[in-house]
Amino acid sequence: MRVINHIKEIRQKRGITQVKMAEDLQITRQTINAIEKNKYNPSLELALKLIAYFDVPIEEIFYLEEEVTRRNKHEKTL
Amino acid sequence: MKKRYEIMIYLFVIGMIIVGGLLGVYFIGKEEGEYNFELALAVIVGSVGGFVIFSLYSTWRKKRNGNVPEVDERSLLLIKRYLLIVLYFILIGSGAILLVLYAIGIQTIEVGMLIVYMMILYMLIGIGAVVVKRL
Numbered sequence: 001m002r003v004i005n006h007i008k009e010i011r012q013k014r015g016i017t018q019v020k021m022a023e024d025l026q027i028t029r030q031t032i033n034a035i036e037k038n039k040y041n042p043s044l045e046l047a048l049k050l051i052a053y054f055d056v057p058i059e060e061i062f063y064l065e066e067e068v069t070r071r072n073k074h075e076k077t078l
Numbered sequence: 079m080k081k082r083y084e085i086m087i088y089l090f091v092i093g094m095i096i097v098g099g100l101l102g103v104y105f106i107g108k109e110e111g112e113y114n115f116e117l118a119l120a121v122i123v124g125s126v127g128g129f130v131i132f133s134l135y136s137t138w139r140k141k142r143n144g145n146v147p148e149v150d151e152r153s154l155l156l157i158k159r160y161l162l163i164v165l166y167f168i169l170i171g172s173g174a175i176l177l178v179l180y181a182i183g184i185q186t187i188e189v190g191m192l193i194v195y196m197m198i199l200y201m202l203i204g205i206g207a208v209v210v211k212r213l
Binding site: 019020022023026027028029030031034040042043045046 | 143145146147150152213
């Protein structure tokens with residue numbers, strides 16, 4: 001099961017650049033890029049930092065792929 | 079406190095490079111019977127010059143990219159994976175080279191050649207690590 005995230009959408013909605021985010025979270029810009037493209041799953045520590053940074057519940061940022069397909073199926077049946 | 083440690087580490091590294099270079103000059107001098115102080119000067123100027131270039135580059139980088147760290151958890155993970163793969167390449171590769179050399183009839187290896195081989199290995203591993211870090 002793949003973990004997918006909505007960091008890019010949340011970041012862009014708030015007008016935060018990758019460089020600004022990298023500075024604030026003390027990580028590299030490449031890491032942010034990899035996380036946003038779902039190529040890298042952040043450590044629990046970084047995930048918690050991200051949640052605190054955006055001040056949103058965890059389920060709003062990180063999803064399991066299965067959960068999304070289940071949700072889509074449910075929406076289709078409705 | 080962190081800055082102090084950083085300065086101490088840099089001083090230690092540069093100091094050790096200079097000590098190593100001077101040791102080399104001493105050994106050459108001992109062998110040839112004449113100490114080459116120009117070479118010692120080159121060792122000191124080269125090490126300090128290299129450090130100055132590095133610090134200028136890192137200051138420029140900090141100005142350009144802001145206060146973004148050089149390494150983070152992902153780059154460490156990438157380097158770990160890279161070194162794990164490199165370990166097998168070196169073990170198997172070196173073994174293969176030895177077998178080939180033995181097969182073609184070479185029975186002894188000059189220590190100087192081993193030093194060159196290790197130098198090339200260190201350089202390649204270092205360049206690879208830099209490339210992997212930037213992925």
